[in-house]
Amino acid sequence: MYTPNILVNKVLDYDVIQQVKLILYVQDTPLQSQPGERSFTATTTITVNIKDIDNRPPWFQPCTKVTVGSAKICLSLGYRGRVNLTEKQDGALQLQPGPVYARDGDRSRNEEISYKIVRGNEDNIFQIDENSGNISMLKPPDIAGPISLLVLAFQLLNRDQFATTSVTIDVMKKSRNPPRFEKERYEGYVYSNSGPENMVLRDKMSNRPFRVRARDEDFASGINPDIKYEVQYSSYVNITTDGFILLKKAVRTDAFALQLRAVDVSTGESGTAALSVNVLPPVGIQSQDESYRAGDMALLGFVMAALLVLCLIVIGYLISRVKKGNSDAFKLSEVSIFPSKLRDTGRSRSRRADLREQRLDAVQGARVRVIPRERQRHCSSCGFQVHANHSHYSPGLPVKEKPSKQRVKSILAKERRKDDKKTVWFKESEDSSDIEVEIIPDTIGLKPEDDEDKVEGDFASNPPEDGGMVLGELTMLSIKDSRSRETDITDSKDGLNTDRRDQ
Structure with a gap:
């Protein structure tokens, strides 16, 4: 306090402070003077300017400043440019993010900087201006691809302060078409x-x-x-x-x-x-000018088409089943010779069903026991062949009287038509409502070895003396013995079963 020398108390950072102002106070008497003693004082201002020293290398711009301890450095990502293959570009190359430029890291000193390409320019395609740092071309490149250059920046007065950066030049084929x-x-x-x-x-x-x-x-x-x-x-x-x-x-x-x-x-x-x-409009809210979307209509059409195809398949299946089950019915309609139609279909069907059951019962009974048929005789009153228990109830009628309407015409008087596996016989009464059509297998009443022509001749002729037709019953034409009768009846049953399956 008695020898006012001003000293630096700590390390100064020029980037933080460049100048310091001090106020100096002086007094001509001791600080603890006697009371009543006169004392005089004075003040002055001392300005201290901080000067930067040359302690930092050049910094390429732009860069990112990083502090490591008490030291500060600036990082540069380098430069990038492009040129066309086999073409020489005049003037300085346009680089990104800008031209090559470096400044002294000590801002107050601003030392002069010089530039030089130290690596990557083996073919001497490029050159750099030592003062400005602009890169230009000496000749066109002949190889496509990137060329990496290493550029050095250093201080002219203090070459120990230097820095390097990369410059990448892309050699590309010339673009003839924009995007x-x-x-x-x-x-x-x-x-x-x-x-x-x-x-x-x-x-x-x-x-x-x-x-x-x-x-x-x-x-x-x-x-x-x-x-x-x-x-x-x-x-x-x-x-x-x-x-x-x-x-x-x-x-x-x-x-x-x-x-x-x-x-x-x-x-x-x-x-x-x-x-x-x-x-x-928001999702789920239908717009006023659009009732249905095309996607919804397409989905509906697909569903309808699928249902239509399914219906056609079902209909085709049902038609095939009907045709398969009624094939014999179509054959009957083709061979029918009657011009009139059956008026009572329900009654005719029930009669045919009853008749088939009676035949089946008769055949089954015949297989168990065969009773020879008794000989028939001629009735003196009516002139027909009758059984022994025949009783004539109209003695007063002449012998040649016309038969009544209740008589059924013999089925042998009708034409027989043949199919591949069966013979179709027709029998009718004078009442058209009693018309019936029956399918009778050829094996009934015949031996397998009988000739077909002989059978037709027998049916065309009159019934034999010891045989005949009774209403609603089929009489076998030729019976030799009980064994052959059982064989014929067995064949007749097989024919009836075939007939039932065809129907």
Whole structure:
């Protein structure tokens, strides 16, 4: 306090403080003077300017400052440019993020900087200006691909202060076609209740996202990996690197338009297209001008078509079953010789069913026991062959009287028609309502070895003396013994069973 020497108390940082102002106080008497003693004081201002020393190397710009302990450094990511193959570009090359430039790390000193390419320029294609750092070309490159240069920046007065950075030059084939969108104008859709990160849709009928693509004819596949998409004149959407449109916020309008831009980052060429986005009502609310969507109608049509095909299959199956079950009925209708139709179908069917059951019972009984038929005789009154228990109730009628209407005509008087496996016989009464059609197998009453012509001759002739036809009963024509009778009846049963299956 008695010898006012000003000393530095700690290390000064020029980036933090460049000047310090001090106020000096002086007094001509001791601080603890006697009371009443006169004392005089004075003050003055002392300004201390801090000077930066040369302790930092050049810093390439732009750079990112990093502090490591008490030291500060600046990191540079390097520079990048492009040139065309077999072409020499005049003047300084355009680099990103800017031209090669370095300044002294000691800002107050601002030492002069010089530049030099120290590696990567083996073919002497490029040169650098030592004072400005601009890079230019000496000759055109003949090989496509990146060329990496290592550039050195150093102080002229103190060459120990230096720094290096990288400069990458892409040698590319010359672009003859800029990027082009597939369409000049697009249309997309979005729901009014869609929030951020929702995609713009391709159409109204589905939820397929909208996507744009730009082609570059300089590539064989048309796909340029260096194309970047941008959205202009809109604050509602963003676009991804793949060309999908995403909302940034909810849409408050009925429609909006924007411009899409595809940029080839390697050449700087670009192409544009317009996009109109229509805002649809929220999901689940049907718009006034659209009653049904095309997708709903297509689904309905598919369901109806499936039902129609199913119905056709069922109908075809039923028709095939009916045809298979009624094949014999169609054959009967073809061989029928009667012009009139059966008027009482229900009664005829029941009669035929009863008659078949009677035949089956008779055949089964015959297989158990065969009783020889008694000989018939002629009735003197009516002139017909009758059984022994025949009683004549009309003695007064002449012998040649016409038979009554209740008599049934002999079935042998009718024509017989043959089918492949059976013979069709017809019998009728004078009453047309009693017309019946029956299918009688050929094996009934005949031996298998009998000749067919002989059988037809027997049926055409009169009944034998010891045989005949009784109403509702089929009489066997030739019986030799009980063993052959049982054989014939067995064959008759087989024929009847075949007849039943055919019917």
